[in-house]
Amino acid sequence: MTLVELFDKNPVENIISSLVLQPQRVIFVGRKEIMAGHKRIIEKLFNERRLKTDIHFLHPDRNSLDCAVELLSEIQKKFPDCEFDLTGGDDLMLLAMGVLMEKSPTKPKVHRYFISDRSIVGLDIDGSETRKTPFYLSVGETINLYGGSVLKSFKYESRWDMPEDFKDDTDKMWGLCRKDTGLWNRLTGVLADFEHMKEKRDSLETVLSLSEIRSHLSNKNQSFDAVEKFLQSLCSLKLIQDTGSDNAFLRYRFKNELIRHCLVKAGTVLELKILMIARGIRDEKDEPFFNDALQGVNIDWDGKRHSSPFIAETENEVDVILMRGHIPIFISCKNGFTDDEELYKLNTVAEKFGGPYVKKVLIATKLTGRNRSLEYFRQRAKDMGITLIENAHLMNDEDLAEKIKGL
Numbered sequence: 140m141t142l143v144e145l146f147d148k149n150p151v152e153n154i155i156s157s158l159v160l161q162p163q164r165v166i167f168v169g170r171k172e173i174m175a176g177h178k179r180i181i182e183k184l185f186n187e188r189r190l191k192t193d194i195h196f197l198h199p200d201r202n203s204l205d206c207a208v209e210l211l212s213e214i215q216k217k218f219p220d221c222e223f224d225l226t227g228g229d230d231l232m233l234l235a236m237g238v239l240m241e242k243s244p245t246k247p248k249v250h251r252y253f254i255s256d257r258s259i260v261g262l263d264i265d266g267s268e269t270r271k272t273p274f275y276l277s278v279g280e281t282i283n284l285y286g287g288s289v290l291k292s293f294k295y296e297s298r299w300d301m302p303e304d305f306k307d308d309t310d311k312m313w314g315l316c317r318k319d320t321g322l323w324n325r326l327t328g329v330l331a332d333f334e335h336m337k338e339k340r341d342s343l344e345t346v347l348s349l350s351e352i353r354s355h356l357s358n359k360n361q362s363f364d365a366v367e368k369f370l371q372s373l374c375s376l377k378l379i380q381d382t383g384s385d386n387a388f389l390r391y392r393f394k395n396e397l398i399r400h401c402l403v404k405a406g407t408v409l410e411l412k413i414l415m416i417a418r419g420i421r422d423e424k425d426e427p428f429f430n431d432a433l434q435g436v437n438i439d440w441d442g443k444r445h446s447s448p449f450i451a452e453t454e455n456e457v458d459v460i461l462m463r464g465h466i467p468i469f470i471s472c473k474n475g476f477t478d479d480e481e482l483y484k485l486n487t488v489a490e491k492f493g494g495p496y497v498k499k500v501l502i503a504t505k506l507t508g509r510n511r512s513l514e515y516f517r518q519r520a521k522d523m524g525i526t527l528i529e530n531a532h533l534m535n536d537e538d539l540a541e542k543i544k545g546l
Contacts, residue, residue: 147227207235
């Protein structure tokens with residue numbers, strides 16, 4: 140089968156039918172200047188999916204209707220088995236396709252992929268044919284299509300095969316956090332300070348003199364008793380282990396690198412909780428509701444890594460990205476202070492790398508501010524198309540799952 144794609148500025152619409160039908164050959168037709176920047180990206184996607192599809196890019200000699208009709212007619216004559224995809228396409232090529240359907244003695248076979256119900260619908264003059272064909276993209280594929288790339292982040296954060304006990308440990312940490320999110324933020328900040336203060340001989344073990352700790356906490360107006368109580372709670376939950384504290388030194392060891400990472404960055408536990416809830420949601424067929432779900436996604440804006448230190452890299456991190464078929468859901472998780480800048484950042488990154496189908500979400504434990512300022516914040520989020528999920532720490536897992544499923 141030969142598939143003819145009318146090239147569109149929206150890259151998702153260019154590749155839907157190709158990935159679903161997996162034709163022997165696909166011919167992209169459109170304006171040369173529009174297709175030029177997408178050729179490498181499309182070829183990379185096909186290679187990564189191991190599709191044995193011959194890819195061709197053709198464009199009219201001139202930007203005129205006659206040239207566009209002539210090009211489509213030549214393709215039809217050379218490949219009588221071809222099928223034209225009308226999911227995308229600019230005005231010129233769509234008009235040319237209409238002229239071809241009217242004048243060609245051999246009526247071309249045409250179809251369109253309807254994204255709303257995930258089906259290919261034949262649009263032949265003698266009737267229609269519907270083929271249900273689900274379409275899926277991964278987080279990485281989506282970001283690549285829009286010109287970016289996913290950078291490698293923390294070793295285990297984005298993996299589906301996290302150890303089962305880490306899921307339990309996440310619940311333990313979330314249980315502590317949700318009791319008092321402000322206290323959690325302060326005390327994990329203290330643990331982060333301890334990591335900077337200690338000798339770096341062992342990443343998992345922390346050894347500090349009590350005099351040094353008391354001096355540091357005094358300068359930060361933090362309570363030693365609160366820190367000691369927090370460490371005792373972590374010990375009782377087996378998230379850290381006391382390795383021999385005495386009257387002169389405090390010694391403790393994190394259970395593993397994952398736990399250490401969560402306990403020295405206040406917001407990580409909320410991100411992981413959202414990720415694990417999302418991964419646990421099932422559909423009516425008991426299949427995963429989201430076909431991809433990543434946490435801590437670092438995005439390089441131009442999709443290229445530069446070796447020169449004089450070239451600045453533009454990067455952004457998105458807390459959680461979910462994929463429901465072809466629809467990306469960009470989620471910012473805030474376990475503390477949130478301002479308008481977070482809305483603008485989320486909106487910019489999501490629209491740049493999520494395309495027209497993206498959904499934008501901010502999940503927060505507690506929005507701070509006076510009533511009037513919160514009203515403005517909520518209205519600004521609404522104006523940007525950002526869904527707010529507030530007071531996440533007051534919801535049980537089932538309620539959070541319903542909120543996430545309903546996005």
